[in-house]
Amino acid sequence: MKTEKFHELKMDELTNRLRELKEKLFRLRFSHATGQLANPMEMAGCKKDIARVKTVLREREIKALAAGLKKQAVKNEASKDTAVKPAAKKPAAEKAEKPPAAETAKKKPAAKKAAAPAE
Numbered sequence: 001m002k003t004e005k006f007h008e009l010k011m012d013e014l015t016n017r018l019r020e021l022k023e024k025l026f027r028l029r030f031s032h033a034t035g036q037l038a039n040p041m042e043m044a045g046c047k048k049d050i051a052r053v054k055t056v057l058r059e060r061e062i063k064a065l066a067a068g069l070k071k072q073a074v075k076n077e078a079s080k081d082t083a084v085k086p087a088a089k090k091p092a093a094e095k096a097e098k099p100p101a102a103e104t105a106k107k108k109p110a111a112k113k114a115a116a117p118a119e
Contacts, residue, residue, distance in 0.1 A: 001049055006056045018053045021046055 009017065025046045031037045 001052070003052050003056070006052050009056075011057075011060065014053055014057055018050065018057070021050045021053065025050065 006014065006017075025043065028037060028043045028046060032040065032043065037043075
């Protein structure tokens with residue numbers, strides 16, 4: 001299927017199409033593993049269609065995000081004049097100092113070397 005046809009579909013239709021294509025790819029892989037697949041190029045075409053659908057979904061997601069950010073920026077600019085500045089943060093209480101790691105670590109006994117056989 002051409003990309004233009006995917007652009008014409010609605011979001012729910014695209015998600016349904018994606019689910020159908022994934023199921024089709026599963027069936028194709030299964031028939032390929034059992035040696036019953038007549039045309040192995042069907043798998044490649046199915047993978048490409050999945051990629052096309054995912055691309056269209058991602059494009060729409062990015063457009064929606066950009067539109068939401070633009071709306072948010074306009075709201076921020078409008079409320080900027082009337083907004084009250086937040087108070088400065090208070091410094092955090094000092095944390096209790098931990099002892100150095102060398103003092104808290106337990107010493108491991110040294111490994112004994114095997115004596116060399118006498119010749």
